[in-house]
Each structure stands twice: as structure tokens, then as C-alpha cells.
Amino acid sequence: MPEQSNDYRVVVFGAGGVGKSSLVLRFVKGTFRDTYIPTVEDTYRQVISCDKSVCTLQITDTTGSHQFPAMQRLSISKGHAFILVYSITSRQSLEELKPIYQQVLAIKGSTESIPIMLVGNKSDEMAQREVETKEGEAQATAWKCAFMETSAKTNSNVKELFQELLALEKKRDMSLSIDGKRSGKQKRADKLKGKCSVM
Amino acid sequence: MKKQFNRMRQLANQTVGRAEKTEVLSDDLLQVEKRLELVKQVSHSTHKKLTACLQGQQGVDVERKSVRSPSVRSNSTLQNTLTLLKLLMCAVEIPNIQKQRKHLAKLVLDMDSARTRYYQSTKSSGLSSNLQSTGAKVDHVREEMEEAANRMEICRDQLSADMYSFVAKEIDYASYFQTLIEAQAEYHRKSLELLQSVLPQIKAHQETWVEKPCYGKPLEEHLALSGRDIAFPIEACVTMLLECGMQEEGLFRIAPSASKLKKLKASLDCGVLDVQEYSADPHAIAGALKSYLRELPEPLMTFKLYNDWIQASNIQDQDKRLQSLLNACEKLPPANNNNFKYLIKFLSKLTEYQDVNKMTPGNIAIVLGPNLLWTHNEGNITEMMTTVSLQIVGIIEPIIQHADWFFPGEIEFNLTGNYGSPVHTNHNANYSSMPSPDMDQIDRKQNDQSRRPLSVATDNMMLEFYKKDGYDSHTVCLPLYIYNNVWPKCGAVVQMKEDNSCYHGF
Numbered sequence: 001m002p003e004q005s006n007d008y009r010v011v012v013f014g015a016g017g018v019g020k021s022s023l024v025l026r027f028v029k030g031t032f033r034d035t036y037i038p039t040v041e042d043t044y045r046q047v048i049s050c051d052k053s054v055c056t057l058q059i060t061d062t063t064g065s066h067q068f069p070a071m072q073r074l075s076i077s078k079g080h081a082f083i084l085v086y087s088i089t090s091r092q093s094l095e096e097l098k099p100i101y102q103q104v105l106a107i108k109g110s111t112e113s114i115p116i117m118l119v120g121n122k123s124d125e126m127a128q129r130e131v132e133t134k135e136g137e138a139q140a141t142a143w144k145c146a147f148m149e150t151s152a153k154t155n156s157n158v159k160e161l162f163q164e165l166l167a168l169e170k171k172r173d174m175s176l177s178i179d180g181k182r183s184g185k186q187k188r189a190d191k192l193k194g195k196c197s198v199m
Numbered sequence: 200m201k202k203q204f205n206r207m208r209q210l211a212n213q214t215v216g217r218a219e220k221t222e223v224l225s226d227d228l229l230q231v232e233k234r235l236e237l238v239k240q241v242s243h244s245t246h247k248k249l250t251a252c253l254q255g256q257q258g259v260d261v262e263r264k265s266v267r268s269p270s271v272r273s274n275s276t277l278q279n280t281l282t283l284l285k286l287l288m289c290a291v292e293i294p295n296i297q298k299q300r301k302h303l304a305k306l307v308l309d310m311d312s313a314r315t316r317y318y319q320s321t322k323s324s325g326l327s328s329n330l331q332s333t334g335a336k337v338d339h340v341r342e343e344m345e346e347a348a349n350r351m352e353i354c355r356d357q358l359s360a361d362m363y364s365f366v367a368k369e370i371d372y373a374s375y376f377q378t379l380i381e382a383q384a385e386y387h388r389k390s391l392e393l394l395q396s397v398l399p400q401i402k403a404h405q406e407t408w409v410e411k412p413c414y415g416k417p418l419e420e421h422l423a424l425s426g427r428d429i430a431f432p433i434e435a436c437v438t439m440l441l442e443c444g445m446q447e448e449g450l451f452r453i454a455p456s457a458s459k460l461k462k463l464k465a466s467l468d469c470g471v472l473d474v475q476e477y478s479a480d481p482h483a484i485a486g487a488l489k490s491y492l493r494e495l496p497e498p499l500m501t502f503k504l505y506n507d508w509i510q511a512s513n514i515q516d517q518d519k520r521l522q523s524l525l526n527a528c529e530k531l532p533p534a535n536n537n538n539f540k541y542l543i544k545f546l547s548k549l550t551e552y553q554d555v556n557k558m559t560p561g562n563i564a565i566v567l568g569p570n571l572l573w574t575h576n577e578g579n580i581t582e583m584m585t586t587v588s589l590q591i592v593g594i595i596e597p598i599i600q601h602a603d604w605f606f607p608g609e610i611e612f613n614l615t616g617n618y619g620s621p622v623h624t625n626h627n628a629n630y631s632s633m634p635s636p637d638m639d640q641i642d643r644k645q646n647d648q649s650r651r652p653l654s655v656a657t658d659n660m661m662l663e664f665y666k667k668d669g670y671d672s673h674t675v676c677l678p679l680y681i682y683n684n685v686w687p688k689c690g691a692v693v694q695m696k697e698d699n700s701c702y703h704g705f
Contacts (some may be wrong), residue, residue, distance in 0.1 A: 016452040036557035065566035
């Protein structure tokens with residue numbers, strides 16, 4: 001178990017079915033599954049370099065299908081950085097992020113020093129686009145956070161997303177690569193064990 | 200000029216100092232006068248109140264018309280008016296007396312001034328040498344004085360008479376007040392009676408009120424109040440989803456618009472439903488159903504059985520696990536069992552479309568499970584929400600998968616018609632205007648309303664029968680046969696199955 005202080009916790013929020021798990025899985029495992037399985041909550045760990053040493057990047061993939069305010073508050077208070085995912089094919093999914101952002105703001109007090117990424121996923125599904133890139137950018141500007149459009153399916157911007165998120169963290173110097181190459185130690189935590197682990 | 204000035208001075212003297220004023224009334228009468236003043240004040244204020252009351256009633260009547268029966272109202276008003284008239288009479292007499300009193304005061308004043316002048320002239324006549332002229336003047340003044348005294352006396356007598364008669368009549372006036380108070384008492388008594396008689400009516404009306412909030416209310420209470428078997432939001436949402444949501448990808452997973460959801464929940468709470476509006480938005484309907492389940496004070500699968508469910512889900516052997524789940528299921532209170540069955544049957548139907556809507560039993564269990572079962576000890580939130588969530592998935596998933604084994608027999612989803620909404624004629628309009636692939640079925644169903652309760656009853660009875668017989672496939676056919684013989688009307692069960700078949704059509 002890595003030490004508490006060594007963990008860097010990223011929490012992924014977003015409405016149901018926008019592709020949170022797909023993004024995380026694409027990043028962690030490099031694969032894309034075309035299956036349709038809602039997430040209860042999964043946690044993934046990956047070793048990254050941090051301040052000339054190594055630390056564990058812990059990615060919490062939350063559920064979008066049922067909101068438990070208590071659960072959400074807990075994730076936010078524990079998280080260091082946040083990825084807010086919507087689907088460019090659903091304006092509603094962008095709307096869903098607003099209360100989540102407000103909650104982050106309320107719990108963290110200020111989002112100034114907290115890395116937050118607004119992510120428009122499913123950028124491959126241009127035909128079904130409902131939210132224009134400009135709108136996503138405008139929202140990100142309003143929230144003073146970074147913005148990116150991604151596609152977990154076509155592996156577009158996924159790695160960049162996490163790189164930029166880590167770059168936003170000013171308190172630590174982090175990068176995804178260890179000694180110039182990506183760590184092969186990435187692993188998907190056992191579901192149940194993941195829940196019980198000391199975070 | 201001089202005379203007038205003198206008069207003024209006299210008046211001022213009298214009013215300020217009351218020095219020279221001659222008291223022409225006896226002590227008794229003075230007391231009567233005081234009393235008169237009191238009576239005047241009392242009757243004046245009563246009069247004012249009554250007038251206000253009568254005027255006020257005109258306005259209030261319009262609002263209260265529905266509550267108060269007209270006869271009683273007019274009756275009490277009449278009595279009040281009568282008393283008022285009497286009081287008016289009394290009030291007319293008092294000013295008369297007062298007018299006379301004023302007149303008397305003026306006459307007294309005149310008399311006093313005449314007397315003063317007389318004394319002055321007699322004095323001056325004594326001094327003066329011109330006796331004749333002064334004598335004539337003195338005579339004139341005396342005459343004046345006597346006349347004034349006369350007039351005063353007449354007036355005083357009149358006033359005295361009036362006042363005495365007033366005193367004599369005072370008992371009558373008092374009786375007017377008594378009548379008034381009696382009338383008021385009667386009025387209030389009648390009002391009380393009326394209110395008391397109306398109160399149970401209102402209560403009864405409220406009890407039969409169809410628009411009762413259902414969100415956040417205990418299931419039993421809602422069912423008892425509305426006389427339903429299946430909670431209104433459950434039936435309404437399920438029937439609507441059967442119409443328009445079965446092929447929606449990610450039903451129950453994808454969140455609805457928050458404002459739409461709020462509106463739909465509020466409209467379900469008051470029993471009104473604009474089916475047309477939501478037919479295009481199945482996620483809102485699914486969200487409303489989820490919210491209803493989540494907001495129940497006790498989960499549909501109950502706190503009491505929480506441990507039973509969790510223990511059952513931990514059993515490794517699948518057959519034993521299923522049996523254990525079934526045991527827990529049977530322990531559910533009847534109301535919960537009915538609604539749970541209804542819901543599971545619907546969810547199982549939903550999974551028939553999983554190629555399109557992608558909602559497998561597992562997926563449905565993940566997104567709906569936490570809305571069906573939770574524990575009341577808020578202990579470790581993380582553990583509760585994740586570990587337990589997964590356990591709940593392990594409970595719900597097999598139940599949906601084996602819905603027909605857990606709850607054998609077909610089920611009628613549209614129990615009350617009109618999307619489960621209470622009888623509102625305008626909803627019929629909405630209903631029939633809905634573009635629907637199986638219009639004929641719906642029309643027929645609406646005509647079949649009278650038969651439906653029976654089909655539900657028999658359905659439940661059959662269920663009981665199955666339970667006793669332990670779900671053996673051989674016995675399943677038997678009770679149907681028996682029931683068909685014993686209770687010929689049970690043909691409704693067959694009808695019910697036909698009704699159901701329409702849902703396979705799309």
C-alpha cells in the first residue's frame with residue numbers, strides 16, 4: 001500500500017452513460033469495450049512520477065446513474081483533481097455537471113488551485129453532436145477550468161487529458177512517464193478490494 | 200349687540216364657572232341623565248358593531264356560500280336585523296331626550312339672563328327717579344323673565360317626562376340587549392352546529408381526495424389512502440414506459456433533465472399527468488420512478504429484511520441462493536410484495552428489449568438496486584454505497600433474471616387504466632389522442648374497466664395458490680383449471696393475458 005501522502009487522487013464525475021468508465025479504461029488499460037455496463041464505483045491505480053519520485057495515481061470512476069449526495073461529498077473531499085465528463089451528444093449531460101461543479105466549489109471553497117478538466121467525450125460521434133466545442137469552451141471559461149474534447153473509442157486526446165490534468169497541479173511536479181516510458185505496473189484494482197482500501 | 204355680548208359672557212361664565220347656572224332638574228333626573236349617557240354609549244357602539252356585522256356579512260357570504268346553508272344564514276341575519284331595529288328605536292329616543300336637554304339648557308340660560316336683567320332693572324329702578332319709565336321697563340323685563348321661566352318649566356317637564364319614561368322603559372331596552380345577545384348566542388350555536396356538521400363532510404371529502412402527495416409517504420399509507428394495490432407513481436411510470444420507453448437506450452441509467460423530473464414528480468404527487476408531454480422523454484419517467492422508490496421512508500424491500508437479503512446474496516450455490524432470495528421475498532409485507540412483484544415483472548419485460556435498450560438484468564440491478572434496498576444505519580458511507588451496492592446488484596439481478604420463477608404468472612400492468620391516474624375526464628382525452636400502435640387494445644381496455652378489479656383479485660389469489668404449491672410447473676396449470684371451474688368469471692385471467700400480449704407488439 002502506498003503512503004497516504006503519496007497518493008494523488010483523481011475523481012471522474014459525469015452523468016450516466018457519458019463514457020467515464022470508457023475514458024478511464026482507455027487510459028489505464030488502453031482498451032475500449034463496446035459494452036454497456038453502468039458503474040457502481042471503481043478505483044484504478046497507476047504509478048506515475050511525482051517530484052522526482054514515484055507516486056500512485058488513483059483514479060476513482062464514479063457512478064452517474066444514481067446520485068447519493070453523501071457519497072459524492074465524500075469523493076469530492078478526498079479528491080485532489082477532478083474530471084467532469086459530459087457527452088457532446090447530450091446537452092443534458094453537460095447540464096448535469098453544473099450541480100457537481102457547484103458541489104466541488106462548495107466543498108473545496110475555491111477551485112483556483114484545484115485541477116479541474118471539463119471533458120466533452122464521444123467526439124467521434126460528430127453526427128449526433130448536440131454541444132458545440134465553443135459551448136464547452138465557454139463553460140470551461142466560466143468555471144475557470146481547462147477544457148478538452150475526447151473520444152475514448154478512437155483514443156483521441158485521452159492520454160493528453162490526464163497529462164494536462166497533472167500539469168495543472170502546481171503543488172507537485174507530476175508526469176505520467178517514469179524514466180521516459182509509461183509504467184507497465186498499471187493495474188485495475190479488484191473491485192471489492194478497491195472499495196475497502198485506505199485512501 | 201350689547202344684549203348678545205351679555206349673553207355670550209353669561210354663557211361663558213356658566214360653562215366655565217358654572218357659577219350662576221340654576222339647576223332646574225332634580226338630583227334623580229341628573230342621575231338619570233348620567234345613566235342615559237351610558238346607555239347611549241353602549242347602544243351606539245352596539246349599533247355600530249351590528250351595522251358593521253350586517254354589512255360585513257354581505258361580503259363574507261359570497262365566500263362562505265358553499266359552506267353555510269342559506270336558510271340558517273338568513274335566519275340568523277333576520278334575528279340580528281330585528282334586534283338592530285329595536286336598538287335603533289331606542290337610539291332614536293335617546294337623541295330626542297338629548298335634544299330636549301339641550302333645549303332646556305338654552306331655556307335655562309334665557310331664564311337666567313332674564314332674571315339677571317330683572318334684578319338689574321329693579322335695582323336701577325330703586326335708584327332712578329323716573330319711576331314710570333323704569334317701572335314699565337321692569338314690568339317688561341319681568342314679563343320676559345316669567346315667560347322664560349314658563350317655557351323652561353314646560354320644557355323641563357317634558358324632559359323629565361321623557362327621562363322618566365326612559366327609565367321606565369330601560370328594562371325594555373335591556374331586554375333588547377338580551378334579545379340581541381340571545382340572537383348572537385343562537386347565531387353562534389347555529390354556526391357551531393353548521394361547522395360541526397360540515398367538518399366531517401370536509402374530512403370525508405379529503406379522505407376521498409384523489410390528489411394526495413405520494414412521494415416520500417410510506418407505501419402502506421399511500422395505498423390505503425388511495426385504495427390502490429400498486430403505488431400510483433409506480434403504476435403511472437410503468438404504464439407510460441411500456442408505451443414509450445421500452446426501447447430507450449440506457450433507460451434508468453441516463454439522468455433526465457432536472458427541471459423535467461421535478462415537474463413530473465410534482466404532477467405525480469397531485470395525481471395529474473400529461474402523458475403526451477412525457478411520452479417523448481422516457482428518461483424523465485424512469486427518473487421519477489427511481490425517485491419515488493428512493494424517497495420512500497422505507498425501501499420497497501424493507502429495512503427489516505435487509506439482513507435476509509444480504510445473507511441470501513452471499514450464498515455461493517446458485518440454487519440455494521435463489522431459494523433463499525425467494526424466502527426473503529415471501530417475507531415481504533403484502534403491499535411491498537405486490538409492488539415489488541409489479542416492478543420486477545416490468546423490469547423483466549424491459550430486459551426483453553436489452554438488444555436495443557442495453558439494459559441487461561445486471562445493468563438494471565446496478566442502476567436501480569440502490570433505490571430498492573438500503574440500510575438505515577448510516578455507518579460507513581463508502582462501504583454502504585459501494586460494497587453494499589454490489590451486494591444489492593447480486594440480489595436484484597437474479598430476481599429480474601428469474602422473474603417468472605419468483606413471480607409466476609402474467610401480470611396486468613395497466614390496473615386502473617389511464618396510466619394509473621385517478622378518474623379525471625380530461626386524461627381520457629390525452630389518452631386517446633396519444634398516437635399508439637395498439638389503439639384498439641387500449642380502447643378495449645378502457646371499456647373493460649369493470650372487469651379489471653376482478654382480474655387483479657383472481658391474479659393475486661392464484662399467486663397465493665402457487666405459493667402454497669411450491670412453484671411446481673405441474674401445479675401451475677392445475678389451480679388455473681380449478682379456479683376456472685369454481686369461479687367461472689375467472690376467464691378474466693385469460694383476458695388479462697391477452698391484454699398483456701399487446702406489449703410484445705412493439
